[in-house]
Amino acid sequence: MSRSLLRSLLPVISLAVVLGATFYVQPRTMSYFGLNLMLQYAVPIALATIAQMFIITVNDLDLSIGPFVGLVGCISATLLYSNPLLGALALLLCIAAYAAVGALVHSRNLPSIVVTLGLSFVWLGIAVLILPSPGGKAPEWLKSIMALQTPFIPFPIIAAIVIGLVVQLALMHSSLGVIARGAGGNPRAMARAGWSMLKTKAAMYALAGFFGVLSGLSLLGLTTSADAHVADRYTLYSIAGVILGGGEFIGGRVSPLGAVIGALTLALAGSFLIFLRISPDWQIGAQGAILILVLALKAPLTPRDASK
């Protein structure tokens, strides 16, 4: 088997291994109900991972996606619940804010890591202002979407496949997707071909904001009430998901389907560790160990640049 094929299959293989191990430890999960329960939180994680992937596509990193998802939850559990129009407007504003961050990062040539790290506290602050203590209510329609009982295949799996395929089509196969990835691959070449890097970055950040909003909404649909801190861990989950899925930090090399698979793997790894009865104190560390293991496997499969 060629190295590049093995490399593109690595996310699928790691998902299969984690899934197989889970079924082995707890055979009862091998059912419609079991899978539904295990994977329902994979949907918001997958959406946040897609959001992160758009940022990574243009060689940046978003350290604020977790608190941002939390903020979206808080807005949706209060404003969107009581005043749908105003709530929708606020969420649109969130997306616009993301686009503005992209434009700022590009035009001032700022490191995205620093900007988004700062912003993570801004999002958290606003979320706490809106909802000082956990509470609020999810809109009914949101709850019913997330509790959807689809025939034969559990809803989270269908949702993940749909998200992955739609983004895969848009980013990897559309003519505009080429421009987005090219901006990560060689920004100077794109500028020489007459494309505006400012517009590209703003658009990619806006897309990240859009998927961040979707992630916050789907998470609220599951938890039914909001908490500013509920998604703090999503920042690292999303980055890990993109890399686990075959993406790279620089160079515009990303894979939307891979990113969704990476998110599913991470969500499953959490359940797997619970089934192993590993104490919650050790779970984060164990999850990190799994991550390091998979990434270490990926390293020897990464092709070196032929020109170097």
Next chain:
Amino acid sequence: MNHTAIKLDGVERNFGAVRALAGVSLAVGSGECLGLVGHNGAGKSTLMHILAGTLSPDKGDISVGGTRHEGYWSVNVARTNGIRCVFQELSLCPNLTVAENVRIVHGSLKGIGWKKRSQDIALQKLDEIFPGHGISPSDAISDLPIGKRQMAEIARAFTVTDIPLRLVILDEPTSSLDAVTAQQLLTFVRSQVTKGTSVILISHLLGDILGTCDRIAVMKDGKTVAERPAKKFDRHSLVAAMGTEVNQNKSTTAKLAKAKSQAPVAIRAKPKTAADTGELIAHQGEIIGLAGLSGHGQTRMLLQIFSRSDAEVPAPVAFIAGDRQSDGIFHLWSIASNVTIRSLRSLLRRGLIASDGEGLLAAEWKKRMGIRTSDMNNNILTLSGGNQQKTLFARALGSEARIILMDDPMRGVDIGTKLEVYEMIAREAKAGRTFVWYTTEMEELQYCDRAYVFRNGAIAASLEHEDLTEEKILQASFAESSAA
């Protein structure tokens, strides 16, 4: 050749104090192949960037098809006027496929079926220019070797969708091509020209220029100094047009050089970048120049000596970077810390840095190099560019290093500073230090005892001080043709 495709009138462009283009007037007729030659820094690249719209001129007019262009000249204006450019450093996105890279330069390749159309025109153009190329349009650029990348980029420049091709600029297009594909390209260029497309060919291979172009323009110091039909040029007259006569009294230094070559050998190295190459030998106290067109392996030679791979270098080495902003200075540090960083080990006292020793060393070199500042504890960025460069010299000369490698360190430095530094180098060499000096400036070679001329990663010639004329260096820098 009745119409002009593009015409430049008195185009000027400055970078800070450096005048890259000093009023260039140049016209390319439709269906004409114009050759552009000149030594480093003659302004060829700047001129090309202006034509392609990636740089805008400070002054002057650009006319397209006989009418003067009004308003801002940009990449997109250049593109809609059918101007394409193959830059020397490749402009492809390595993470994308060949077809996707074609899509990037064609706004009209979109909607349903864009991928198929893009692949078709990519493949068709590759077949047309380089028969038997062995590239698939769905290959990712990063999977292709450098030669095939260059072929893909050249083919991309000639692809046509909605805008007819007016002018294609090729900057050193054959630098990574083998003899066969290079010939295929030159043949294709001739056939394009007969179809009415104009081509500007920039190359250091004079045989290619003489054999392919209708007309040749020679650039020097930001101006065109000669412009004649190619038939009126031959290799010698072309080289002569590029250079200048430098008359200097050399008898004294020549005698000195003879004496130095008796001194023990300080460096012996062979460039790893080419198979068939001469050897670099430096004796103690010599100033060795590395000459030739930029990017032909000189910096890699310096790095090879620095890392002592395949190089005999018995004494400690210091490196003076040319790109001081990215490779030289520590932006957040003081001038003093920037000077002493290379010497910290000798400043250690009981495992810690002796700060009084550090201050003394900085103060001494402030005086010796004449760094113009009121306080060496000021931030390095408070200095002018020339004084920042002096700081880098102080860092190297203040250390225990006996061999100093210099990577074109005088880029963008004012003439006053240069003369001070030249004097310093001569003094240090007399005291026994060895210098290896890569320079893109002819005049600086006059300070060298011997120079090695690099071409395509190999040492093409070794010239003693008395032979260091511009003509001889140019002769060695420009090969006969790509087949050679």
